[in-house]
Amino acid sequence: MDSTTLKLLKVAKAGLLSLILAGVATTAAAADKLYIFTEKYPPYNDSVSGQSFAHNENDITGICSDMVKAALARVDYDYVMKMRAWSYAYNWVQDRENHGLFCTARTEERENQFQWVGPLASIKWTLFAAPDSDISLNSLEDAKNLQIAGYKGDVMSDYLIDNGFNVIMGVSGDVNTRRLMLGQADLWVTDGLVGPLVAKAEHGITGLKPVLVFRETPMYLAFSTNTDPAIIADLQKALDEARDAGELEQIENRYSQ
Structure with a gap:
């Protein structure tokens, strides 16, 4: 093998090594x-x-x-x-x-x-009622026979379901204010800050009643x-x-x- 061929092989090997190292670096960055x-x-x-x-x-x-x-x-x-x-x-x-x-x-x-x-x-786990509702709760157990609006994957909704409460589940929480107003649910479980904001932003509704904060x-x-x-x-x-x-x-x- 002559010197020219040896030089070409060395260059090829160096190039291949550079490509391999670049590939490793790219993989690490992607990871x-x-x-x-x-x-x-x-x-x-x-x-x-x-x-x-x-x-x-x-x-x-x-x-x-x-x-x-x-x-x-x-x-x-x-x-x-x-x-x-x-x-x-x-x-x-x-x-x-x-x-x-x-x-x-x-x-x-x-x-x-x-x-x-x-x-x-x-987050404050809060049960909200419609503005004109007369529902009053002293404890979470008082809501046992009421229909509560929630949504899939929500920790508060899952907690209530696991403890035997009647939760109407949706894909998201933005429809639950409407459920309250239409009488399709007695209560809505959501965060204390989120409830009023969503009600006003999505439906122009104000005056939701926070009837119980039961966990934070x-x-x-x-x-x-x-x-x-x-x-x-x-x-x-x-x-x-x-x-x-x-x-x-x-x-x-x-x-x-």
């Missing part, structure tokens, strides 16, 4: 891309367009959304953020590597289903259990830093004005 989902749930998550779906982070706003973005801005991960129906997103994220979901209520029942980054904010839980960014724990640690550190810097408090104040 660190995050796919994050949320739902329309103002004031915590909302779309700029007002629609119940969005395809990128620039079209998504809200308390939790901005908190998650504040954490992501402090880490070097590429990510995609989308807004979808909660029941779809909740099922889609589980068992998919690098897939996350917010704002997810962290409960004992869900503890082992996800890896958790947070807390972000908290923190909300988190939840990732699938087969996501690398190092990613979870990076995101938790970033969120803690954003909180220490006062960014999360500023976000909450911005939406409370």
Whole structure:
């Protein structure tokens, strides 16, 4: 084999090695891309367009959304953020590597289903009645024989069903104010901030009656259990830093004005 052929072989091998290393780097980068989902749930998550779906982070706003973005801005991960129906997103994220979901209520029942980054904010589990309703509750048990509007995949609705309450389930929560007004449900279970906002924004209805707050839980960014724990640690550190810097408090104040 002459010297020219040897030189050509060396060049070819070097080129092949470069391609292999580039492929490894690309694979590693792709593995660190995050796919994050949320739902329309103002004031915590909302779309700029007002629609119940969005395809990128620039079209998504809200308390939790901005908190998650504040954490992501402090880490070097590429990510995609989308807004979808909660029941779809909740099922889609589980068992998919690098897939996350917010704002997810962290409960004992869900503890082992996800890896958790947070807390972000908290929700008050509230039963609302129509403005002209005379329903009065002293405890959750008082609602046992009433029809309660909820929606699929919602932690509050699932809790009530598991405890034997009569819950009318929908795909999303934005129709439940109308159910109250039409007499199709006696009560609506939702967050204390979300209920009045959705009622006014979607249907122009004001004066919903919060008849019972029966629980409060923190909300988190939840990732699938087969996501690398190092990613979870990076995101938790970033969120803690954003909180220490006062960014999360500023976000909450911005939406409370």
